Structure formats: structure tokens, C-alpha cells
Amino acid sequence: MTSTARDHQEKGVEPPYEPARLHEQAGPEKRPTDRVVFGVAAGLMVAFIAWGVAAPDNLSSVAATVLDGVIEGGGWAFVLAASGFVVFALWLAFSSYGKIPLGADDEKPEFRTVSWISMMFSAGMGIGLMFYGVGEPLSHFTSPPPGTADAGTSEAFDVAMATTLFHWTLHPWAIYAVVGLSIAYGTFRKGRPQLISAAFTPLFGRRRAEGGFGRAVDVLAIFATLFGSAASLGLGALQIGGGLVAGGFMDSVGTSLLVVIIVVLTIAFIVSAVSGVSKGIQALSNVNMVLAGVLALVVFVGGPTVLILNLLPTMIGDYFGDLTEMAARTAATGGEPTQTWLAGWTVFYWAWWISWTPFVGMFIARISRGRTIRQFVAGVILIPSSVSLIWFAIFGGAAIDAQRSGTDLASRAIEGQLFGLLDTLPLGAVLGVIAMVLVGVFFVSGADAASIVMGTLSQRGTIHPSRGVVVFWGAVMGAIAAIMLLVGGGGEDALDGIQNITIIMSVPFLLVMVLMCVALVKDLRQDPLVRRDQRAVEAIEQAIDYGRENYGDEFVVAVKPHPADDENAS
Numbered sequence: 001m002t003s004t005a006r007d008h009q010e011k012g013v014e015p016p017y018e019p020a021r022l023h024e025q026a027g028p029e030k031r032p033t034d035r036v037v038f039g040v041a042a043g044l045m046v047a048f049i050a051w052g053v054a055a056p057d058n059l060s061s062v063a064a065t066v067l068d069g070v071i072e073g074g075g076w077a078f079v080l081a082a083s084g085f086v087v088f089a090l091w092l093a094f095s096s097y098g099k100i101p102l103g104a105d106d107e108k109p110e111f112r113t114v115s116w117i118s119m120m121f122s123a124g125m126g127i128g129l130m131f132y133g134v135g136e137p138l139s140h141f142t143s144p145p146p147g148t149a150d151a152g153t154s155e156a157f158d159v160a161m162a163t164t165l166f167h168w169t170l171h172p173w174a175i176y177a178v179v180g181l182s183i184a185y186g187t188f189r190k191g192r193p194q195l196i197s198a199a200f201t202p203l204f205g206r207r208r209a210e211g212g213f214g215r216a217v218d219v220l221a222i223f224a225t226l227f228g229s230a231a232s233l234g235l236g237a238l239q240i241g242g243g244l245v246a247g248g249f250m251d252s253v254g255t256s257l258l259v260v261i262i263v264v265l266t267i268a269f270i271v272s273a274v275s276g277v278s279k280g281i282q283a284l285s286n287v288n289m290v291l292a293g294v295l296a297l298v299v300f301v302g303g304p305t306v307l308i309l310n311l312l313p314t315m316i317g318d319y320f321g322d323l324t325e326m327a328a329r330t331a332a333t334g335g336e337p338t339q340t341w342l343a344g345w346t347v348f349y350w351a352w353w354i355s356w357t358p359f360v361g362m363f364i365a366r367i368s369r370g371r372t373i374r375q376f377v378a379g380v381i382l383i384p385s386s387v388s389l390i391w392f393a394i395f396g397g398a399a400i401d402a403q404r405s406g407t408d409l410a411s412r413a414i415e416g417q418l419f420g421l422l423d424t425l426p427l428g429a430v431l432g433v434i435a436m437v438l439v440g441v442f443f444v445s446g447a448d449a450a451s452i453v454m455g456t457l458s459q460r461g462t463i464h465p466s467r468g469v470v471v472f473w474g475a476v477m478g479a480i481a482a483i484m485l486l487v488g489g490g491g492e493d494a495l496d497g498i499q500n501i502t503i504i505m506s507v508p509f510l511l512v513m514v515l516m517c518v519a520l521v522k523d524l525r526q527d528p529l530v531r532r533d534q535r536a537v538e539a540i541e542q543a544i545d546y547g548r549e550n551y552g553d554e555f556v557v558a559v560k561p562h563p564a565d566d567e568n569a570s
């Protein structure tokens with residue numbers, strides 16, 4: 001302790017705490033492959049594929065049984081936790097922690113805001129919006145949640161749009177934000193590896209986080225990411241196939257064509273992935289947003305424009321008006337019909353989003369360096385939620401209006417409903433082709449991000465995984481989707497099986513996410529900015545107490561160099 005500090009302490013006043021910069025780079029950019037994580041994850045994939053090929057019926061049966069148990073016995077946990085993550089994320093943003101940067105104090109964001117939002121949105125749910133943009137509002141309109149409204153009525157319209165927003169706005173993005181924020185803070189502020197396991201260092205210590213427990217978490221993250229992405233690849237293939245049929249290019253879509261589509265998309269996202277985030281994903285994500293904007297603008301102008309404009313404030317009002325009821329809906333009050341509905345929608349969605357958090361959370365963390373916590377939460381939750389509001393108002397509103405006007409879109413398979421809506425507009429065939437391209441590009445941008453994340457998990461948190469590992473996981477992702485389509489004899493049963501496995505994998509991650517919240521708060525309490533503010537307040541309080549004790553009210557608090565400090569400096 002210096003003599004200056006000792007003199008201040010003797011007078012009852014400590015100087016403000018001014019820590020040195022604690023931010024460090026997260027180790028070397030290139031790291032060796034973790035043979036345990038990579039080997040175990042690869043072995044599990046081979047075993048699963050072998051199980052699916054040898055006994056597909058048994059695999060499907062086991063997955064369905066486990067899934068039923070998860071939804072019936074743990075549905076309440078998903079409902080409660082999802083809303084808890086929303087509250088937690090918003091609390092962080094509005095608290096004093098919100099000003100903490102995800103990096104050094106003076107570090108600038110790595111990506112421009114537009115590109116940052118585009119990449120985040122494409123990775124998070126771009127292909128989902130294409131697949132469900134028409135299908136979900138239309139489904140809730142023709143078959144509303146139990147006990148809410150009669151099908152096909154004006155009340156059902158309101159319920160359909162509010163329920164869709166509930167599933168696609170604050171809750172899913174808050175789920176992503178919790179994981180992304182924990183990883184980004186640990187990586188760019190604390191200098192830890194970009195791994196999900198590293199987030200547990202404040203709770204369990206570095207040895208356990210990097211030991212067997214941490215490696216098990218990272219293997220599970222790879223497993224969940226792989227199956228979530230494979231399911232998405234299958235959905236994208238089905239929708240592209242539906243577009244080929246709707247456009248008259250094909251009479252029907254068989255398994256062989258779906259496999260060809262998967263192979264083409266797999267090659268595309270591998271090429272994009274090995275080009276790197278700043279080149280491949282950023283470029284594709286920007287293309288995504290332009291194409292999606294064009295398609296939405298055409299539907300907005302060519303569809304029921306006034307109805308869509310009226311929907312925007314109505315949807316917001318209905319959403320917040322029904323939010324507590326939707327967030328608290330469980331089988332306890334609605335019985336079997338409500339439980340069945342929840343299993344198909346809300347609980348399914350919460351589990352689905354959670355199963356994607358290892359992938360989306362890590363990717364959002366990777367692209368958010370230099371943002372503050374407040375900027376992160378605002379960007380990750382509010383901006384995509386606003387885009388989802390506009391998207392569903394345009395496509396959902398136009399679809400329900402067409403349904404009420406006599407065009408029976410609801411009778412189509414869900415992957416064909418978007419193309420059915422586009423057929424009602426001028427140049428519908430051209431719009432259908434644009435939609436198919438958009439589905440493909442959305443998937444490529446999301447899947448190459450997933451392959452990079454799995455490479456990061458396999459190579460001890462490097463932010464630049466080797467091309468060989470990235471290509472391997474990309475190929476495995478495509479192989480799983482293709483094999484499950486072949487085993488399922490058309491793809492639908494196989495995709496259901498993949499989705500079931502993905503949901504099952506979300507169960508341990510629900511607990512992981514809760515623990516990540518606890519670990520993050522523990523970390524933030526010791527952040528240099530927080531400690532500096534605390535010590536500054538303490539110093540001012542001590543100075544005022546000292547002044548009152550010695551001078552009454554006749555004193556001022558001044559900050560000036562201490563004479564001893566000037567002598568030392570000279």
C-alpha cells in the first residue's frame with residue numbers, strides 16, 4: 001500500500017478503486033481438437049445412425065415414449081422457465097449491469113449493426129418464419145387454443161395472431177439471449193474459451209468446467225445442435241419440395257428428390273462455412289434480409305394492405321393483453337385438450353428453442369463482441385421480435401384473409417400453404433421461386449453457422465475452427481437428415497423422430513440455462529465497472545462522513561493530485 005493510500009485510510013477515506021484492464025483475449029485463435037469431445041460426439045452420431053438404419057421403428061417408438069413423458073411430466077417447467085428467462089434478460093438490460101461491455105472497456109463492435117442483426121436473425125429462426133409464417137396463424141384461426149374462441153370468428157383471428165407472437169417474439173429470443181450473453185461475457189470480457197462449459201467457471205471452478213463435467217456439457221451441446229440443424233434441413237427440403245409441386249415443376253416429391261435437395265444444400269452451406277463468418281455467413285445473411293424484405297413487400301402491397309396495417313397495433317394490444325394468460329397456460333386448468341394442444345405448440349416450441357440454444361447462443365455470442373449488455377439484449381430480443389411482428393402480420397394476416405374469402409389454404413400441407421398464398425397474388429409462380437430460394441439461403445446461413453459452432457465446441461473454444469472439423473460436422477448434419485428421410489419412407493415420420501430427439505435433448509439444457517443465469521450474475525457482481533462504481537460510492541460516502549465529523553456542513557469534496565503523487569511523478 002502506498003503512503004498516499006495509507007494516509008487516506010487513516011483519515012477514514014479510501015481512494016476509488018481503479019482496476020487495471022482485466023480483459024484478455026480468449027487464448028490463441030487456433031486450438032487443437034479436443035479428442036474426447038470430438039470422439040465421443042462423433043461416436044454417438046455413428047451409433048444413432050446405426051440405430052436408425054437397423055431399427056427405425058424401435059427408435060421412433062422410444063423417442064415418442066420419452067417425449068410424452070417429458071411433455072406430460074415437465075411441461076410446467078418449460079412454461080415457467082421460458083417466462084423467467086424473459087424477466088431475467090430484461091432485468092439485466094435495465095439494471096446497472098447493462099452498461100458492461102462484452103469486451104474491453106473501449107472496444108468497438110466487430111460487425112456493423114445491420115450485418116449483426118441480419119446474421120443473428122438468419123441463424124435464430126429465419127427458416128422457421130418461412131415455414132410457419134402462414135401455417136401457424138392459419139392453424140390457430142381454424143383451430144384455436146382450447147377455451148379461447150370459436151374457430152373462424154373475429155375472436156379467433158385475434159387469438160391466432162396473439163398466440164403466434166407469443167411463440168415467436170420475446171420468449172424464444174430471451175432463451176437465446178441468456179446463453180449468448182453468458183458465453184459472450186465469459187469469452188470477450190473474462191478471456192475464457194468460447195464454450196458453454198466455460199460459463200460454469202464462477203460456480204464450479206475452472207478445473208471442473210474444463211474437466212469431465214465441462215466436456216460432457218460440450219458433447220451434449222454438439223449433439224443437440226446437430227439434430228436441431230438436421231431437423232431444420234429436413235423442413236427446408238420439404239418446403240422446397242412443396243414449392244416445386246405448387247409451381248408445377250413436379251407432380252409429386254419423393255424421397256430421392258428430397259435427398260438431392262439436402263445434398264445440394266449441404267454442399268452450399270459447407271462452402272459458405274469454410275469461407276468464414278465475416279465472408280460467408282455475413283454475405284448470405286445480408287442476401288437473406290433483402291430477399292425476405294422483397295417478398296414481404298410484395299405480399300404487403302398485393303395483399304390486404306389496410307388489414308395488415310390495422311393488424312399491427314391490434315396484434316400488439318392482443319399480445320400484451322393475453323400475455324399473462326398465455327404464459328400461465330398449463331394442463332392444470334384445461335385438462336386433456338389443453339395438454340394435447342400445449343404438447344403440439346407452446347411446450348414444443350419452448351423445448352425446441354432451448355434445444356437450439358447451444359448453436360444459436362454460441363453464434364450470437366461470436367458476433368456480438370464489443371456490444372454492451374444493454375445493446376445485446378435490445379438487439380437480440382426487441383429487434384427480431386419487431387421483425388417477427390411485421391412478418392406474421394403480413395403473411396398471417398394475408399393468409400387468414402384469403403381463407404375467409406374462400407381460398408382454402410388450411411386444407412393444404414403446412415409446407416405448401418405459403419405457396420398457396422403466393423398463388424393468389426400476381427406473378428405467384430415467380431414469387432414461389434423467390435420463396436424457395438429464400439428458404440434455401442436461410443437454411444444455408446443457419447447451417448453453416450451451426451457447423452462452425454460445432455467446430456468451436458470440438459476445438460476447445462477457438463473462434464476460428466479448422467476447415468476439416470467444420471466440413472466433417474457439416475457433412476454429418478446432412479447425412480443424418482438424408483438417412484432419416486430414407487428410413488422414414490418419405491421423410492415426415494423421420495423428421496418427427498429427429499424433432500422428438502431434439503426436444504428430449506432440451507431437458508438437460510433447461511437446467512443448464514438456469515445455472516448459467518446464476519453463474520452470470522455471480523460474474524457480473526465482480527465486474528471491474530461494477531466494482532469501480534461501488535468503490536466510488538463508498539469513497540464519496542466516506543468523504544462526506546469525514547467532512548461532517550470534522551467540519552460540520554462547512555466543507556467541500558474536491559478531487560486533486562496529492563502532493564506526494566506529484567513528487568513521485570517528477
